[in-house]
Amino acid sequence: MDAELFPRSRTEPAPGAVHVPDWLAPDRQRQLLKACRQWARPPAGLRTVRTPGGTMTARQVCLGLHWYPYGYARTVVDGDGAPVKPFPAWLGELGRQAVRETLGPDAARDAAYDIALINFYGADARMGMHRDSDECSDAPVVSLSLGDTCVFRFGNTRTRTRPWQDIELRSGDLFVFGGPARFAYHGVPRIHPGTGPRELGLAGRLNITLRVSGL
Numbered sequence: 001m002d003a004e005l006f007p008r009s010r011t012e013p014a015p016g017a018v019h020v021p022d023w024l025a026p027d028r029q030r031q032l033l034k035a036c037r038q039w040a041r042p043p044a045g046l047r048t049v050r051t052p053g054g055t056m057t058a059r060q061v062c063l064g065l066h067w068y069p070y071g072y073a074r075t076v077v078d079g080d081g082a083p084v085k086p087f088p089a090w091l092g093e094l095g096r097q098a099v100r101e102t103l104g105p106d107a108a109r110d111a112a113y114d115i116a117l118i119n120f121y122g123a124d125a126r127m128g129m130h131r132d133s134d135e136c137s138d139a140p141v142v143s144l145s146l147g148d149t150c151v152f153r154f155g156n157t158r159t160r161t162r163p164w165q166d167i168e169l170r171s172g173d174l175f176v177f178g179g180p181a182r183f184a185y186h187g188v189p190r191i192h193p194g195t196g197p198r199e200l201g202l203a204g205r206l207n208i209t210l211r212v213s214g215l
Contacts (some may be wrong), residue, residue, distance in 0.1 A: 013154050013165050016179030018102035023174035024144060031201055033146055035088075036118055036206055039063060043082035043133075046120060050078065052169055057125040058188075058207075063087040063116040067215055072115070072132050074215060089112050095210040102176040105158045113210045121205040123193035129153065129160040129185045137214030144166065146194035146206040147171045156184035161212040171196050204211025 003190050008021035024032065040046040049056040051069040064087030065072040076082050091111040099108040115135070119127070134143050152175065155164035164185075169175060177184060188207075196202055 012185075013167060014177075014181045014184065016103070016181035016204070017154060017177040017184070018175070019037045019167055019169075020102060022169065022172045023101075024146075024172040024206045026172070026197065029146055029172050029197070031142055032144070032208065033158055033200060033206065036061075036146070036208070039085055039103075039118060040120070043080055044076045044084050045080075047076065047079045053128075056127070057142050058127055059120040059122045060120070061085075061118050063091070063118070064114045065215070067115070067117055072134065072215060081112065083190065085114060091210065092118060094144075098142045098144075098174055098176055098210075099140050099178070103166040103178055104126075104172070107178055111212055113139075113142070113212055114214050117209045117211070119207045119209070121188065121191050121207070123148075123191055125188075125191060125204075129155060129187040129190040131157075131165075131183050131185050132209070132211060133183055135211055135215075137212040138178070139212035139214075140176050140181050140182065142170070142210040143148070143169075143175040143177075144208040144210075145172050145175075146208070147202035148202060148205040149192040149195040150188050150207075151190040152203050153187045153189055157181070157184050160185050169199060171202075193205075 066084040068078045095113040152169045
């Protein structure tokens with residue numbers, strides 16, 4: 001949003017969780033979107049994910065290792081069976097930079113990022129409350145947003161229910177959660193269509209989530 005009355009600032013919704021608005025500059029957003037469009041192409045491209053609880057409305061592509069309910073594989077075992085696309089070194093460095101700037105150098109030292117889960121949200125897509133707990137690592141999770149604004153619901157580590165906080169994530173925003181917040185439940189209850197930067201050229205929302213597999 002241009003010329004806001006009260007510019008957004010960095011916040012810490014919980015110990016170990018940090019939201020940094022506008023962390024990605026517009027040119028970096030465009031570069032990342034270009035890469036996402038390449039990763040989304042088959043083979044091992046964007047797919048619909050089916051879980052025991054139903055079909056996810058957000059579509060997904062993975063890098064490094066392929067996530068499926070509820071584990072990781074080197075091929076798209078619940079899709080076309082192709083080898084998963086490699087995880088680029090520059091994306092891992094971007095993740096470490098994010099952690100250094102939010103949680104400090106000690107938190108980033110052993111964060112060897114090797115997985116990306118990239119979710120595409122259309123106007124009606126949602127993500128239920130869940131934890132990122134299929135990794136054998138407690139390294140911080142790094143979340144980058146592109147395109148339309150979403151409501152990001154960040155909860156607690158004990159239950160999917162309250163208490164939680166609803167945070168507005170816009171294109172270019174960074175959200176990192178580690179330490180005591182690493183296994184907090186979180187989800188996306190709402191997308192605000194048509195709110196992304198017009199110059200980005202993206203209808204919908206992309207969320208790039210970086211993780212350390214520990215595998």
